Amino acid sequence: MMQKVVHHKGGQNMKAKRKIVTTYICKTCKTAYSSKKACEACEKLPVEAAVAKVGDKVTILEQRECLMSNKHYIARGVISGVSGALPPDTEYELKWLGGRPDRLNTHVRSYGVAYKCPRCGEKREHFVFAPEFVVQKNGSAKKSEKNHATGIKH
Ligand SMILES: [Zn+2]
Numbered sequence: 001m002m003q004k005v006v007h008h009k010g011g012q013n014m015k016a017k018r019k020i021v022t023t024y025i026c027k028t029c030k031t032a033y034s035s036k037k038a039c040e041a042c043e044k045l046p047v048e049a050a051v052a053k054v055g056d057k058v059t060i061l062e063q064r065e066c067l068m069s070n071k072h073y074i075a076r077g078v079i080s081g082v083s084g085a086l087p088p089d090t091e092y093e094l095k096w097l098g099g100r101p102d103r104l105n106t107h108v109r110s111y112g113v114a115y116k117c118p119r120c121g122e123k124r125e126h127f128v129f130a131p132e133f134v135v136q137k138n139g140s141a142k143k144s145e146k147n148h149a150t151g152i153k154h
Pocket residue numbers: 026027028029030031042043086087107
């Protein structure tokens with residue numbers, strides 16, 4: 001089950017009585033909790049299924065701002081990395097899901113998107129949650145449907 005870590009706060013030479021703090025670590029997201037109950041609650045949460053994999057072409061939905069030209073643009077790039085399970089993210093839930101109760105309290109994933117700024121050509125990487133981007137479909141909708149049906153990627 002969960003990993004129990006005992007920290008000894010304060011150095012050996014401290015006059016004050018050393019405080020022993022027990023930390024409980026969620027085995028899914030590695031978040032440290034001071035309460036066993038909170039840790040157990042986190043471990044019970046499901047993990048969001050990955051919606052994209054490294055190399056997938058994606059478009060970030062929210063406009064990015066080019067710091068060189070002060071202009072906004074739509075970033076298109078490729079997934080550079082997919083995180084493991086992360087603890088439920090309040091901003092994610094509220095901003096992107098409107099706090100919908102059916103999606104609350106789930107371990108989430110973060111996706112790195114590597115792209116080139118279309119304004120100044122700078123190579124950038126931005127980390128987003130699943131609702132913040134769409135996977136680009138190649139060719140027509142018909143073609144991608146066919147590819148999907150036969151299991152052929154791209
Ligand atoms: Zn967790």
